[in-house]
Amino acid sequence: MQLYNTLSAEERAQLIDEAGKQRLTLSFYAYAKIEDPKKFRDDLFIEWNKLDALGRTYVAKEGINAQMSVPAEHFEAFRETLEAYDFMRGIRLNVAVEHDDHSFLKLTVKVRDKIVADGLNDETFDVTNIGVHLKAAAFNQILEDPNTIVVDFRNHYESEIGHFKGAITPDVETFRESLPIINEQLKDFKEDKNLVMYCTGGIRCEKASAYFKHQGFKNVFQLEGGIINYAKQIKEENIESKFIGKNFVFDHRLGERITDDIVSQCHQCGKPCDNHTNCLNDGCHLLFIQCDECQAAMENCCSTECLEITHLPLAEQVKLRRGKQVGNKVFRKGKSENLKFKHSGELSDKPLAVAEKTKDIRQKIKVKKVLLGKAEHYYVKAQVGLFVIENQELNVGDKILISGPTTGNQELVLEKMLVNGSENSSAKIGDKITFEVPFRVRLSDKLFKIII
Numbered sequence: 001m002q003l004y005n006t007l008s009a010e011e012r013a014q015l016i017d018e019a020g021k022q023r024l025t026l027s028f029y030a031y032a033k034i035e036d037p038k039k040f041r042d043d044l045f046i047e048w049n050k051l052d053a054l055g056r057t058y059v060a061k062e063g064i065n066a067q068m069s070v071p072a073e074h075f076e077a078f079r080e081t082l083e084a085y086d087f088m089r090g091i092r093l094n095v096a097v098e099h100d101d102h103s104f105l106k107l108t109v110k111v112r113d114k115i116v117a118d119g120l121n122d123e124t125f126d127v128t129n130i131g132v133h134l135k136a137a138a139f140n141q142i143l144e145d146p147n148t149i150v151v152d153f154r155n156h157y158e159s160e161i162g163h164f165k166g167a168i169t170p171d172v173e174t175f176r177e178s179l180p181i182i183n184e185q186l187k188d189f190k191e192d193k194n195l196v197m198y199c200t201g202g203i204r205c206e207k208a209s210a211y212f213k214h215q216g217f218k219n220v221f222q223l224e225g226g227i228i229n230y231a232k233q234i235k236e237e238n239i240e241s242k243f244i245g246k247n248f249v250f251d252h253r254l255g256e257r258i259t260d261d262i263v264s265q266c267h268q269c270g271k272p273c274d275n276h277t278n279c280l281n282d283g284c285h286l287l288f289i290q291c292d293e294c295q296a297a298m299e300n301c302c303s304t305e306c307l308e309i310t311h312l313p314l315a316e317q318v319k320l321r322r323g324k325q326v327g328n329k330v331f332r333k334g335k336s337e338n339l340k341f342k343h344s345g346e347l348s349d350k351p352l353a354v355a356e357k358t359k360d361i362r363q364k365i366k367v368k369k370v371l372l373g374k375a376e377h378y379y380v381k382a383q384v385g386l387f388v389i390e391n392q393e394l395n396v397g398d399k400i401l402i403s404g405p406t407t408g409n410q411e412l413v414l415e416k417m418l419v420n421g422s423e424n425s426s427a428k429i430g431d432k433i434t435f436e437v438p439f440r441v442r443l444s445d446k447l448f449k450i451i452i
Contacts, residue, residue, distance in 0.1 A: 009105035012054070014371040014391065016101050017448065022072040025096040025103040025251065027228060029115065029203040031063040031127065032087035037111045040064075045109045047081040054104040056250070058112045062122070064088075065115035065203055067250055069104040094201050094228040096249070096256055097235070103251040118207050119176035124214075131197070131209030131220035136233035139196070139223050140242050148194040151182055153204045154248070156335075156344035157287055161255060161264045161274040162227075162245025163347060164198060171345035173335075175204050183215055190216045198223035198230075200247065231258045244349060246274045261351035266291035267339035268298065272353035280443065281306035283321030288339055292440055296380045300443045303338040369401055369448040376432070378441040385437040387447045389427050394449060396425040402437065404445035411450065412438070 007015070016023070034040050041059045048068075055068030070078045082088040096103075134142060142148050143164070152159045152169045159169040168185070170178040186195065195217045197205045205222035213220050223230055227247045234241050245263040246255040254276040266273040266289055273291040280300040288302050301307040309317055335342060372394055377386040385402070394400070396417060402410045417435040419427045427433045 005106050012105045013102055017369055017371055020368060023069050023101045024072050024075060025069050025099050027067045027094045027201045028091055029065045030088050030091055034061050037061055041109045041111050048107060051078055053078055054107045057109045058115045059109060060112045060115045063115050092225055094225050097231045098256040100253050103253055116203055116207060117176060120211060125210060127210045129210050129213055130206055131222045133224040134221050135224055136230045137239055142194060142196055142221060143242055145194060148196050149186060149189060150196045153178055153197050153199045153208050158248035159347060160343055162243060162247055162258060164243050165349045169347050179211060191218055194219045194221060196221045198226060200226050201228050202226040257355060260355045262353040262355055263351055264289055265341040266294055267342050268294040270341040279306050281309050286336055295442060296378055296440060302336060368451040370451060372447045372449050374447060375441050375443055375445040383436055384434050385441040386432065386434050389429055389431045389433060394427045399450040401448040401450055402441060402445050403448060404442050407442055407445050410439055
């Protein structure tokens with residue numbers, strides 16, 4: 001009975017690419033009384049592992065909170081694993097606007113004290129006395145009411161790249177920080193204003209709406225299914241989006257575009273940009289916004305200090321971070337003195353630029369390919385990419401594919417390459433290769449060989 005992952009992220013990515021089948025990225029949550037979270041966790045892992053479902057799930061005595069990647073062909077079977085439990089019958093699955101086959105590469109189901117760290121004592125108020133759920137059209141309508149106050153219950157790094165027009169966007173690092181701040185800020189409007197709240201998928205508002213009703217707010221509303229479901233509804237119903245920019249998501253994509261508006265800036269140069277990245281220095285992993293030019297120049301680092309550290313031998317890097325607490329590496333730490341163009345708190349509704357159109361990443365993979373390796377560096381002036389071969393051989397004349405979240409899928413025929421610094425027609429596992437690339441390569445990009 002398998003209760004843990006047996007494949008690395010790289011091995012899983014290769015299997016996904018070789019299968020060539022579409023996967024769906026989705027999220028869901030449910031508050032319920034779970035007597036034995038450990039058994040519940042193990043049962044879910046066993047069933048989901050059979051379906052090749054991947055993702056990150058938290059289970060607690062109060063319920064379940066999940067973000068998943070599921071093969072499209074197993075979508076209904078996956079739903080059945082949920083509806084086997086009474087409290088999840090008819091559960092809403094928030095399917096992403098954009099899909100990426102690599103959004104999750106491991107199946108993680110963890111038992112936690114709470115499914116969302118809200119810092120609240122649930123015994124002190126009725127957590128089931130929640131606000132009124134609003135679908136997209138009704139949400140748009142109430143935003144037009146002058147008596148409405150709309151609040152973003154996400155963190156500063158989420159709201160910076162996209163938010164509802166006119167929303168209060170608290171300058172907070174965690175959900176629990178926002179609750180007392182908003183309660184104090186709006187204490188004089190409990191009787192006569194509509195308190196309208198939203199978050200990514202709805203789970204934070206589910207608890208927050210009950211908390212604020214307990215605090216004395218009379219008219220409490222929440223966006224049903226959060227921004228994810230809102231984006232789906234405005235597309236299906238062809239209605240105006242009151243949300244501008246990108247919706248931050250907690251998977252490999254780090255965001256899905258809702259409108260073409262870019263409302264944030266590269267934190268290093270100030271150029272309009274809304275692509276998040278993590279600092280390449282393992283002792284930092286700062287989450288920040290970085291444009292393609294700065295990404296190439298700074299090699300995915302947030303500062304010259306981190307850049308210098310990444311060039312040190314691995315043993316030296318480990319020595320430097322020994323004993324230091326990094327914390328939650330990926331989704332925290334969204335602030336630093338090094339980020340000159342970081343904005344948080346009160347945010348503008350004015351777009352800074354329009355995003356370029358990209359190919360539909362939801363299209364089913366139409367070519368058979370095998371993963372060869374990954375990008376190590378891109379030399380901007382020479383337009384040369386450096387890759388490390390980790391699987392199979394590569395030969396001059398092979399048709400290759402370079403793929404990544406920002407790069408997209410770029411195909412070309414390998415006409416010439418340097419292998420470990422010398423021109424050669426063949427490369428094997430472990431070799432470092434360089435060749436000309438007529439487009440920018442990023443460190444997250446993968447190198448594939450297309451099989452004719």
